[in-house]
Each structure stands twice: as C-alpha cells, then as structure tokens.
Amino acid sequence: MTKQIYRTRRTMRPASNTGEPTSGPLTAQELQLAARNHSMPLEALRRDITPPGLHYVLTHFDIPDTDAASWHLRISGAVERSLELSLAALKKDPAITVPVTLECAGNGRSLLRPRPLSQPWVLEAVGTAEWTGVPLAYLLAKAGVLSEAVEVVFTGADAGIQGGVRHRYARSLPIREAMRPDVVLAYRMNGSELPPQHGYPLRLVVPGWYGMTSVKWLQSIEVVTAPFKGYQQQVAYRYQDKADDAGTPVSRIRIRSLMVPPGIPDFFTRKRFLARGPVMLQGRAWSGAGAVSGVEVGIDGEWVPAHLEKPPGPFAWCKWTLPWVADPGEHELACRATDSTGASQPLEQNWNYQGLGNNMVQRVSVTVE
Amino acid sequence: MTKQIYRTRRTMRPASNTGEPTSGPLTAQELQLAARNHSMPLEALRRDITPPGLHYVLTHFDIPDTDAASWHLRISGAVERSLELSLAALKKDPAITVPVTLECAGNGRSLLRPRPLSQPWVLEAVGTAEWTGVPLAYLLAKAGVLSEAVEVVFTGADAGIQGGVRHRYARSLPIREAMRPDVVLAYRMNGSELPPQHGYPLRLVVPGWYGMTSVKWLQSIEVVTAPFKGYQQQVAYRYQDKADDAGTPVSRIRIRSLMVPPGIPDFFTRKRFLARGPVMLQGRAWSGAGAVSGVEVGIDGEWVPAHLEKPPGPFAWCKWTLPWVADPGEHELACRATDSTGASQPLEQNWNYQGLGNNMVQRVSVTVE
Known part of the structure; x- marks a missing residue:
C-alpha cells in the first residue's frame, strides 16, 4: 500500500457518504458539493475540445496548493530503480498529446430513484481535452517493472476523510x-x-476509464x-x-450520448423554447469500451438514426x-448511442448503491411556438 | 429601450423565479442551476488572482456561440456618431488592465431563511481577475455622448426567458x-x-458593482x-x-470577507479536521463601497483583529x-470585515425577497485533534 500522510483509521464519525440512498429531498451537504464541483454546461457539447473552465471538475477534498519548484514525482516499489523526477525533468522526456473524453462515474446520480x-450530478459531468505529457509506459520502462508486479498505485497530494477513512486520494491500475x-x-x-483544478502540476490521464x-x-x-x-479502490x-455487497470495480466509461438542448431556456426551470421550422439537433457520444457505432435520436418516442462525425481520437467523443423540422406543440427529444461492443444506453435507470455508471438516455422537453 | 431579438411579452407561464420564498427543501430546478453555475472553491482564496476555471460563473441563459470574425460591437443612441467596431478594431484602441473582484449579488442566497x-449559491460566488480592454469612457467620448443622455444600456448575445419575459440579457449604468x-x-x-463562459469575445467590467x-x-x-x-433592471x-414592492436597485458590492477553511475536509459533509498547534488562518475581504479598513476573526465568539495586506487594486480583494494556536476540541471560526464607509458585515442574515446582498459573516466549524 502506498504511503499516506495520515494513518488509515476509522474516525468516530459515521461513513456519511455511504449512507442509505434516499427518496427524500436534496440535502445541504449535496448542495455544498454541487457548488464546489463543476458541471459542463450542455451547450459546450458544440465544441470538439472543452475549454478548461467548462470541463467538468470533481475534487474529493481540497485543491492542493502545490509549489511546482519543489514538487517531485517519485516512482518506486517493485521496480529495478526508483526515480525522482522534477517537472523540468519530465518536460525533457518524449511527449504525446491525446484527446480524451473524461466523465465522472457518478454522472447522472441525482436522477436515480432512490438517490x-x-x-x-445531473447529466453534465463530462468534458474532452487534449492532454499533453509523458507516456506512463515510457517512465515505467525507465524504472524497470519487476515481473512480480500486478498493479501501479497513483497517489495525489489531495488529503481528506471519506467514509470515515483518512487518506490521500489514491487509485491503482492493472499493469x-x-x-x-x-x-x-x-x-x-x-x-x-x-x-489548478485539473491537477497542476501533473495528473494521470487514462483514456477510456471513468475520471x-x-x-x-x-x-x-x-x-x-x-x-x-x-x-477509493476497495470501498468507493x-x-x-x-x-454490504463487495461489488465489482468501476472501470471503463459506459456508452453515452448527450444533446445540446435546442432553442432558448427559461432561467429557473431550464425548460426549452424553440421557434417552429428546421433546426439541427446535435450532441456528442462516447464510450470507453469501443468506438461509437450509432446514435439514434428520439422524437416523441420515434427513433431516427443521426449522422456521426469522426471523433478527434479513439477515446474522444x-x-x-x-x-428536425419542429412543429408547434410540446415535444420530447432523446438520444441513445450504441458502441462497437453492441452496448446501448438503457431507457431506464441503471440503479446501484453508489449511483455509478448511470448512462440512461437523456430526455429534453421542448415547447415549439 | 435597447433592441431585443424577441418581443418583450408575458408568456402563458408563471414568473417561476419570482415565486414565494420557501422553507421547504431544495428543488430539482435549484440543483440544475447549481450544476450549471460555478462557485469558486474557497481554497482558491489563497490566490490574489483567480484562474478563469475557478472564478465564479453565473449564466442566466446559455453561453452563446459567437463567431468572433463576424462579431461587431454597436455603439448607438444619444450620441453624435454611432460606431460599429470589430474585435480587431477594438484591440487597436488604448488598453487598460484592471484587477477586479466580482461577486454575484445572489451570493449566500441558499443560506437565507426562508429561501x-x-x-x-452557498458562499463562493466570487473571484478576482485582471481584465484588459478598452476604457468604456474612451469609446463613449469617441461616439460623443449627447447632453440629454441619462444612462447607457449594455446588451449581451444571451437570450432566454426569465420571470415570463423573453429578452436578451441587458443592464444599464448611469452616465x-x-x-x-x-x-x-x-x-x-x-x-x-x-x-467562453466569461463573455467571449467582449464583456463589460464595472469595478465595485455586483456581477x-x-x-x-x-x-x-x-x-x-x-x-x-x-x-434585469426593473424586475430582477x-x-x-x-x-409587489418596487424595491431599490442593487448596485455596489457590500462589504464581505471569506476564510480558507483550515485543515482537511470530510468529502461529504465538508466538515474540517485540523491538527493541534499553530495554524495561519487566512482569507480575503472586499467592498464595492470603499477600501477594506479591517477584518476581525471570530474564534469561539471572541473577535480578534487580523493583519491586512495591500490589495492588488482599489476594487480587488x-x-x-x-x-491561531489550535487546541483540541470543537471550534467555531468566523470572519467579519469593515470598510471605509463604516459598513460591517452583519452577524445575522440580510433577508430580502430575491435573496440579494446577503453578506452575513461566514462561520466555519473545525474539529482539532
């Protein structure tokens, strides 16, 4: 197990974020989290690449205050030689740029019943960016991974308590x-x-996996x-x-599509209003399991295949x-994607205890005038 | 009145965002807004200047999709000569850079009872940035403001419905x-x-006034x-x-201070945990009415004057x-600022019907171990 600044121990407090799911109203704690953690407004689906300030952000604890001048990355454990690398040293290594769609595994959680x-999250915990840095495999090869290695553990500077356990945020990947x-x-x-909110000075980016x-x-x-x-690996x-079910670990992003809500919104309800006539419905689709093979758009319950464009990369939306020719009245629009493994988005919720991987189809009500 | 893309008219729908304040639970509509609109995580108070992705953002309608190449700014009305300026033309005019703290007038709204x-917003609808562009006065002088002018109306590209009224977002300023x-x-x-979320390609920035x-x-x-x-001027x-009270218009930012919550958080409750011993409490204070003249920090109800640093500008925090030497146990920290007009933050809420200007002191509970 990786080093932690605090002993891993139970506090006197209950594991408040693994309490019973509720059918009750939203709590003040959930609102605090919604205020801190940023969604991508759905109109940003118009862009291939999401600007950093519109990309979703989930920060479990606080954004750490890192001094890049003294910061070092340590690579150790079951390797032939441990490495300690400054940011300047990392920037001298060969670099790649990868366009990646990242989505929070909890996206869609607030729509689950019970919650x-x-x-x-409502629907918008997603974003696509071009990430530039050193291939992890290059550095692991430099360190020399021993044959008995099974996983690689990544630990951040962000510390806090979750489920009663103090820790620095850490996750592993199979070799x-x-x-x-x-x-x-x-x-x-x-x-x-x-x-800062995306991991300054360095973050791991694993294409295809939830964020x-x-x-x-x-x-x-x-x-x-x-x-x-x-x-974060064994409990969350x-x-x-x-x-009390051990469960199965969350890994790759399930197939999903979202739509730019057409027309203009009402400020408070976010209901959409649209002029009659032709309108180009648009959105994005992605999957961590394989290429998107199709998107169907639901218009008042009838499914029509959409035109797909080439994504900017294999793990980008x-x-x-x-x-669509919008005729006056109330309409319900939806979108549903399928990937190359044959997986499609469900029409009903994928309920589970932690509210993860809910890739149920989005539905948008519009009033055409 | 400025041109609008839609007729200003009542729709058939009620003025949903001016409904009765409630003592009930948070609604799905409020959660949707909390997901779209971004707060500044309080740990960002450590920085003089807030990075754009951490600065608060409130978007009434949708972020417009502006083509900067065809975009023009029109200056018209009671002027000697109307102007139509491209972005390239604006960038040739003399530029200034102003550090400004912007805060949403609705900051603190969700803490009001009734709500x-x-x-x-909880507490974090604030941010400070350095804004560079053309002084408005320079362009108004170029256009030649006529003597009968009383106000200047600014209209954005963002359109929607609020309180049953269709409009593009527009606000005025006295001459x-x-x-x-x-x-x-x-x-x-x-x-x-x-x-994009901060107004690309051009926004007005009025130092000292709410956002x-x-x-x-x-x-x-x-x-x-x-x-x-x-x-947005006469109703909101x-x-x-x-x-049914005509009310008084919101203008300058009321005196306020906030604290970086010390220690580490619990993920779900955001309660703070801190090791015993010396800790430097810190935060920022600002006012649109005058310079900050003092900040007092409350420690378990006892008020102690804090040390103030020079702000980066007259309208920046x-x-x-x-x-503080933290001793084991439960503590309540608070901060309270006063400005050069003598105004201090209230200890109790400033309730009003729209939930504006609530500059009540922040309170932070910490457990010292």
Whole structure:
C-alpha cells in the first residue's frame, strides 16, 4: 500500500457518504458539493475540445496548493530503480498529446430513484481535452517493472476523510492498462499549463476509464505486487446492489450520448423554447469500451438514426447531428448511442448503491411556438 | 429601450423565479442551476488572482456561440456618431488592465431563511481577475455622448426567458458610472483570451458593482435619454421586502470577507479536521463601497483583529491573515470585515425577497485533534 500522510483509521464519525440512498429531498451537504464541483454546461457539447473552465471538475477534498519548484514525482516499489523526477525533468522526456473524453462515474446520480447520497450530478459531468505529457509506459520502462508486479498505485497530494477513512486520494491500475501507450502523465491541457483544478502540476490521464482513475495532483507512482486496498479502490467506485455487497470495480466509461438542448431556456426551470421550422439537433457520444457505432435520436418516442462525425481520437467523443423540422406543440427529444461492443444506453435507470455508471438516455422537453 | 431579438411579452407561464420564498427543501430546478453555475472553491482564496476555471460563473441563459470574425460591437443612441467596431478594431484602441473582484449579488442566497427560489449559491460566488480592454469612457467620448443622455444600456448575445419575459440579457449604468476611467470593455482575462463562459469575445467590467452589471457577450451599447426598463433592471436585482414592492436597485458590492477553511475536509459533509498547534488562518475581504479598513476573526465568539495586506487594486480583494494556536476540541471560526464607509458585515442574515446582498459573516466549524 502506498504511503499516506495520515494513518488509515476509522474516525468516530459515521461513513456519511455511504449512507442509505434516499427518496427524500436534496440535502445541504449535496448542495455544498454541487457548488464546489463543476458541471459542463450542455451547450459546450458544440465544441470538439472543452475549454478548461467548462470541463467538468470533481475534487474529493481540497485543491492542493502545490509549489511546482519543489514538487517531485517519485516512482518506486517493485521496480529495478526508483526515480525522482522534477517537472523540468519530465518536460525533457518524449511527449504525446491525446484527446480524451473524461466523465465522472457518478454522472447522472441525482436522477436515480432512490438517490445515493454523494456529489449530486445531473447529466453534465463530462468534458474532452487534449492532454499533453509523458507516456506512463515510457517512465515505467525507465524504472524497470519487476515481473512480480500486478498493479501501479497513483497517489495525489489531495488529503481528506471519506467514509470515515483518512487518506490521500489514491487509485491503482492493472499493469496491462498502465503499459498502454496512450496513458499519459499530463502537464498540459489544451496546449496550456494544467489548471489548478485539473491537477497542476501533473495528473494521470487514462483514456477510456471513468475520471476517478485519472489521479490529479500526482505525487507518487508505486508499482505493487498485491492488489491495492485503498479506500477509493476497495470501498468507493464499486457497482454494489447494497451496502454490504463487495461489488465489482468501476472501470471503463459506459456508452453515452448527450444533446445540446435546442432553442432558448427559461432561467429557473431550464425548460426549452424553440421557434417552429428546421433546426439541427446535435450532441456528442462516447464510450470507453469501443468506438461509437450509432446514435439514434428520439422524437416523441420515434427513433431516427443521426449522422456521426469522426471523433478527434479513439477515446474522444464524436459529434452527431440530426435535422428536425419542429412543429408547434410540446415535444420530447432523446438520444441513445450504441458502441462497437453492441452496448446501448438503457431507457431506464441503471440503479446501484453508489449511483455509478448511470448512462440512461437523456430526455429534453421542448415547447415549439 | 435597447433592441431585443424577441418581443418583450408575458408568456402563458408563471414568473417561476419570482415565486414565494420557501422553507421547504431544495428543488430539482435549484440543483440544475447549481450544476450549471460555478462557485469558486474557497481554497482558491489563497490566490490574489483567480484562474478563469475557478472564478465564479453565473449564466442566466446559455453561453452563446459567437463567431468572433463576424462579431461587431454597436455603439448607438444619444450620441453624435454611432460606431460599429470589430474585435480587431477594438484591440487597436488604448488598453487598460484592471484587477477586479466580482461577486454575484445572489451570493449566500441558499443560506437565507426562508429561501428565495433562484440560483442557490452557498458562499463562493466570487473571484478576482485582471481584465484588459478598452476604457468604456474612451469609446463613449469617441461616439460623443449627447447632453440629454441619462444612462447607457449594455446588451449581451444571451437570450432566454426569465420571470415570463423573453429578452436578451441587458443592464444599464448611469452616465456618471459609465464615464469612470476604470470601467473596461474587456477582451482579455488574466492575460489570456476571454474564456467562453466569461463573455467571449467582449464583456463589460464595472469595478465595485455586483456581477450582474458586468454584461457578458456584449453586442450593443446604447446611450439612452430615459431610465432603462428591461427585466434585469426593473424586475430582477432589486432589494424588495415582498413581491409587489418596487424595491431599490442593487448596485455596489457590500462589504464581505471569506476564510480558507483550515485543515482537511470530510468529502461529504465538508466538515474540517485540523491538527493541534499553530495554524495561519487566512482569507480575503472586499467592498464595492470603499477600501477594506479591517477584518476581525471570530474564534469561539471572541473577535480578534487580523493583519491586512495591500490589495492588488482599489476594487480587488485584500488578503487577511491571523495566526491561531489550535487546541483540541470543537471550534467555531468566523470572519467579519469593515470598510471605509463604516459598513460591517452583519452577524445575522440580510433577508430580502430575491435573496440579494446577503453578506452575513461566514462561520466555519473545525474539529482539532
């Protein structure tokens, strides 16, 4: 297990974020989280690449205050030689740029019934950026991974308490995933310095996996010979039917599509109003399991195939469009994607105890005038 | 009145965002707004200048999709000569850079009892940036303001419905405020191109006034000879005791201070945990009415003066610090600022019907171990 600044121990307080899911109203705690953690406004789906300030952000604890001049990345554990690298040293290594769609595994949680108590995402915990940095595989090869290694543990500088356990945020990857050529230790986002909320000075980016894997504010990489048992791996981010079910770990992003809500909104209700006539419906679709093979748009319950554009990369979303002639009245629009594994978005919720991977189709009500 | 793309008219729908304040639970509509609109995480108070992705953002309608190449700013109305300026032309005019703290007038709304129904800010709808652009007074002088002018109306590209009224977002300023040398039409934020959510390609920035004044996605400036009666001026952003009270308009930012919550958080509750011993408490204070003259820090109800640093500009926040020796147990910390007009933050809520200007002192509970 990776080093932690605090002993891992139970506090006197209950594991408040793994409490019973509720059918009750939104709590003040959920509102606090919704205020801190940023969604991507759906109109940003118009863009191939999301600007950093519109990309979704989930920060479990606080954004750490890192001094890049004294910061070092330590690579240790089951390796032939440990490495300690400054940011300047990392920037001298060969760099790659990878366009990646990241989505929070908890996206859609607040729409579940009953509602698991955690960050209450609606639909917009997603974004796509171009991440530039050193391939992880290059550095692991430099350190020399020993044959008994099974996982690589990534630990951030962000510390706090979750579920009663004090820890620095840490997650692991199986060796075979860590050695993929497109897994990057990123110090640039969309061509600029990594912003504080996206992991400055360095973050891991794992294309195709839900965002919890892409550890921010990275401080150490430890190659381990037994599966990592940290809180964020063994307790959080698991598909469970109930609290005492060991569950299965969350990994790759499930197929999903979203639509730019057409027309103009009402400020408070966000209901959409649209002039009659032709309108180009558009959105994006993505999957961590394989390429998007199709998107269907639902118009008042009838499904019509949309036109797909080429994505900017194998793990970046693709744009879809569908021309529609809006006639006066109330309409319900929806979108539903399928990927190359044959997986499609469900029409009903994917309920689980922690509210993860809810890729149910989006529905948008519009009034055409 | 400035041009609008839609007729100003009542729709069939009620003025949903001016409904009765409630003592009930948070609604799905409020959660949708909390997801779209971004708070500044309080740990960002450590920085003099807030990066764009951490600065607060309130978008009434949708972020418009502006083509900067065809975009023009129109200056018209009670002027000697109307102007139509491209972005390239604006960038040739003399530029100034002004550090400004912007705060949403609705900051603190969700803490009010009963709770007005609108964007449910907690405490963090604030940020400070360096805005670069053309002084508004320079362009108004170029256009030649006629003597009968009373106000200047600023209209953005963002359109929607609020309180049953369709409009583009528009606000006015009295001529004397519009002619201040520090009011800027900004095309850069912190030295970089204006991000989409902060008003690309051009926004008005009015130092000292609540954020609703600093119109984003600016399209037109109209000098008018009678007070502007648009929705955002005459209905929204007014201090009212009740719904049918004409109220008084919201203008300058009320004195306020906030603290970086010390220690580490619990993920779900955001409660703070801290090791015993010395800790430097810190935060920022600001006022649109005058310089900050003092900050007191409350420690378990006892008020101690904090040390103030020089702010980066007359309308930018100033840092305060106070060393504290944390002893084991539960503590309540607070901070309370006073400005050069003698105004201090209230200890109890400033309730009003729309939930504006609630500058009640922040309280932070910490457990010292």
